[in-house]
Amino acid sequence: MAAPPSSPAEQLRLAIARGVVGFFNDGTKGQQPIVPAADSLCPKGGVAWRVHADVAGMMVGGVAALLWQMLHPKALAGVWDHSDFQRNMHGRLRNTARFIAVTTYGARQEAEAAIARVRRIHDHVNGTLADGAPYDANDPRLLTFVHIAGSAMFLAGYRRFVEPRMSQQDRDTYWREVAIIAEKLGADPVPRSEAEADLLARDFLLELSADERSRTVRDIILNAPTEQLRLLPVQRLLMRSAVDLLPPEVRRLHGLRGSGITRPTTRAATFGLASTLRWALAPRKKEA
Template sequence: MDLIRRRIESQVIGLTGLALGQIDFETPKGDPGLFGPESVCWRVHGDFTSMLIGGISALLQALHPLALAGVWDHSNFRQDLLGRLRRTGQFISGTTYGTRRDADWLIDKVRTIHLQVAGHAPDGRRYAASDPDLLTWVHVAEVSSFLKAHLRYLNPQLPGEEQDRYYAEIALVAERLGARDVPRSRQAVAEYLDAMRPQLRCDQRSQEIVRILLAAPAPSTLAKPFGWLMLRAGIELLPDWASTLLELQQSPWQRRLIQRGVNQIAPILRWAVRNGAVHRARRRMGLPAR
């Protein structure tokens, strides 16, 4: 059984920022990083399955023409989707579970990259990845998707005040990157997303992002059915208005089958993945791995 567990674990870790190295989640002991083990961030970001689904659901970022233009013009995601997934995973796990030094390094690194990302969208408007308003959009689209996946697939009983605390905690990273007026509660996030909707649209580029995501090859034969399910689960998690814009509607029976499939496979992944960032970080703090 341990051979099976380790094989599944290696496949999962290959999809995450752990595959890049660079961050040591075990030393030094006692460094709580930006948040520490009592934070809601540690709980929400510690489950690979729900985080992957939430990351896919953050596809709604592509509905903002200026945010999409920056990715389209300056990212190699079309040639290296797995690499982008790993780099994003490294940033999230490093700023959540890494030491304060690691978190500072990652934030400074991303800020430097953002300063190089600027241009004009197809409609002629100028964009810049360092734009505080764009940074807020990308942040909210991402973390609201993470929390929604956590509630759907790990802990639907997470108290409302803890959900608000998650938004308040994780706002620190967005603000360190340069975002402004970052929503810090469920109500503020809902109001923000509603206010942003008139600025969102699905165009040819948005549809191409969807096509690339759905056609992305699995890193291995073993991961292929898992990847197919995770992609559909991320789409299923989209707000109804976003899935309508992206023309990705699913029928009620499809949604039920997807949710059932995730709920069947998630416990297996949680059993297999014992060396994820959250477990490494717990060891660094001298806490028992869960």
């Protein structure tokens, strides 16, 4: 039975829920949580719906994905040259989270409109690397890399904090379900199984590198000031967990270490945070 509305437990739950909604939705723009639709791009009630519904796994996975993506010189150049990430890291993470939400759960028309907006933005994100090589945010292969890094880390976050024994069938289904989003963004090739994604990820390792700019972005991501000081311990926990989630090769390129002997403590604390968030955001039955 749900806790009484005036109980301390219910007040705490509502405060956490409001904080999460505020973190992921820009109140100044009138944003509200995405309402799940029957005609969503990802199948209603499917594996992608399950994976993307876990807030802790998506937060940790999202940070890990961004760290991974910034090791590709072309992805890094697009962010460095054409965004305000240095002043608004929270805004970038929030926009990414909202895009994932609308393309996973939103009505097809709403999702396709969001994808069209991203593609229009990408039309202006291009330039030249220091070595003279051109880059273009609409490059199908670059979009494939961004898709793989993001989806792999979201899936890894879910498995770590929710379903460690997730079946191979469900993992492959996840890749099939999110493929439509990558395709509509213009990615090519698009993996439709974990094996295909892993093979492509290994190929992309040869294209990754670290330099002064990637180290700058790494430090901005991991040390971005929280909007509310009381959230600082939570932010540090999420960042440590994101570093642990990264593939070892990616972590080494960034010059980062896993949390070592504190890793069990980090995992236990993040499990506790994940459980608290699920409790706070779980639908409540109405009292008779």
